[in-house]
Amino acid sequence: MNAIPDPTASSVLGMPLWLWALVCVLIMFALFQFYYWVGRRLGERLYESALGRRIGRHRIDRVEALVRRRGAVAVFGCFWVPVLRHVLPPCAGVIRVSYPWFVVASALGALLWTPPWVVGGYAVIWAWLRLAARSPVLAVLVLIVAVPAVAALIVVRRRRRRRREAEVPVAS
Secondary structure, three states, rough: OOOOOOOOHHOOOOHHHHHHHHHHHHHHHHHHHHHHHHHHHHHOOOOOOHHHHHHHHHHHHHHHHHHHHHHHHHHHHHHHHOHHHHHHHHHHHHOOOOHHHHHHHHHHHHHHHHHHHHHHHHHHHHHHHHHHOOHHHHHHHHHHHHHHHHHHHHHHHHHHHHHHHOOOOOOO
């Protein structure tokens, strides 16, 4: 009879998975604070930087409008939107969102968003490694199917986004 595995026994490089999740939460929280203070320190100059020009002023204006409208809720919600996760915190700093509310929202966001990604990534990697140990050919086939599928999904989404952006006139 198989025993129920101990969930605390999962580890990566000898460190328990729960501790990895905690470290990743702290890193994500610290990263948000760093982004906020960079935005607060640089102000509008941030938008004139190479990165600001690459993102585009019209996109930055949309992010700022979202932050002004939703405040801490936007900070919390941006964790679930890939690019917004890294664009919104500096914008929040530029427009001087209330720092105590920013801290609370980013702490809650990091606490709720990060652990599923750590545990999910762990599960996917170990499932593939287990498959590779049992059937290397099948593991390679999974990669041959999965990698192009993910690449195609990314390409399709980028093309759709560019098409939408081309249709929307930019206010001058």
